[in-house]
Amino acid sequence: MRNQSFTKHYYIMLLPGFIWLLLISIIPMFGIVIAFQDFNPGKGFFQSEWVGLDNFEYMFALNDTPVIFFNTVFIAVMKMIGNLIVPLIFAIMLNELRMLLVKRWIQTIVYLPHFLSWVILSGILLDVFSYTGPINTVMTFIGLDPILFFARADLFPFIIVASDVWKEFGFNTIIYLAALTSINPSLYEAAAIDGAARLRRMWHVTLPGLRTTIVLLAVLSLGNVLNAGFDQIFNLYNPLVYSTGDIIDTWVYREGLLNMQYGLATAVGLLKSVVSFILIIVSYQLASRFANYRIF
Numbered sequence: 001m002r003n004q005s006f007t008k009h010y011y012i013m014l015l016p017g018f019i020w021l022l023l024i025s026i027i028p029m030f031g032i033v034i035a036f037q038d039f040n041p042g043k044g045f046f047q048s049e050w051v052g053l054d055n056f057e058y059m060f061a062l063n064d065t066p067v068i069f070f071n072t073v074f075i076a077v078m079k080m081i082g083n084l085i086v087p088l089i090f091a092i093m094l095n096e097l098r099m100l101l102v103k104r105w106i107q108t109i110v111y112l113p114h115f116l117s118w119v120i121l122s123g124i125l126l127d128v129f130s131y132t133g134p135i136n137t138v139m140t141f142i143g144l145d146p147i148l149f150f151a152r153a154d155l156f157p158f159i160i161v162a163s164d165v166w167k168e169f170g171f172n173t174i175i176y177l178a179a180l181t182s183i184n185p186s187l188y189e190a191a192a193i194d195g196a197a198r199l200r201r202m203w204h205v206t207l208p209g210l211r212t213t214i215v216l217l218a219v220l221s222l223g224n225v226l227n228a229g230f231d232q233i234f235n236l237y238n239p240l241v242y243s244t245g246d247i248i249d250t251w252v253y254r255e256g257l258l259n260m261q262y263g264l265a266t267a268v269g270l271l272k273s274v275v276s277f278i279l280i281i282v283s284y285q286l287a288s289r290f291a292n293y294r295i296f
Helices: 002-036 053-061 062-095 100-113 118-128 136-141 156-180 184-191 198-224 230-236 239-244 248-258 262-290
Strands: none
Touching: 002 053, 002 239, 002 262, 053 062, 053 262, 062 100, 062 156, 062 198, 062 239, 100 156, 118 230, 136 156, 156 230, 156 239, 184 198, 184 262, 198 230, 198 262, 248 262
């Protein structure tokens, strides 16, 4: 009876989370019916005209569709690669630092941007890369012409990727640093006795010790291939860079809320959700096979 009483307390503690999940994530899923309707807010779900797959057919006939899907995948994949490689290199370099106080200060400073919202960071980036900002000031000083960075469609995706990596790499470094603590120090000692220099020890001991973590993070990130970061791009983009910076989420926002194309926007969002769900399942199976990672 005593154990049952404790169990009830746990269920009561979880109840607010379940209510939040029900209200925020589950009940709104019934709205996907809009993807199959010529939705009219005045008529609602039950009286709006049913059009079947017309919204999906119209979506694939639009010239914008290949552009937004390509932009989304390109930016998301570049972010995935950057957020795997940069934290890995930084964690290895930080692990080789022997001054513990300096090491802690560096780690604290680099993961601080993770806790700032893109609303704040976007304002900073827009000022830094503005026509009269510090970057262009330095370029002018060394004899180069200033650049309108956020008006250049060819530069915009790389600014997005670089700024996202800068924001997140410090926090992602923590995962690799935690994995580094599981490597047996005797392996480094044995390698040093065999005459391996520091780079050799990093190559033959550190990287193999991180292999499982690298594979796990890589395959789990596959589920985010269609998530290029709405908050970041929405706060940084403008009509001049739509050709390379417009992604699925920003397009759905404009078409659905601003242009009131509710059925079309919902159809695109539903297609993205289905593809993302399939990718999550695939990434989980790959993680189970190559990294021995299982939740269930």
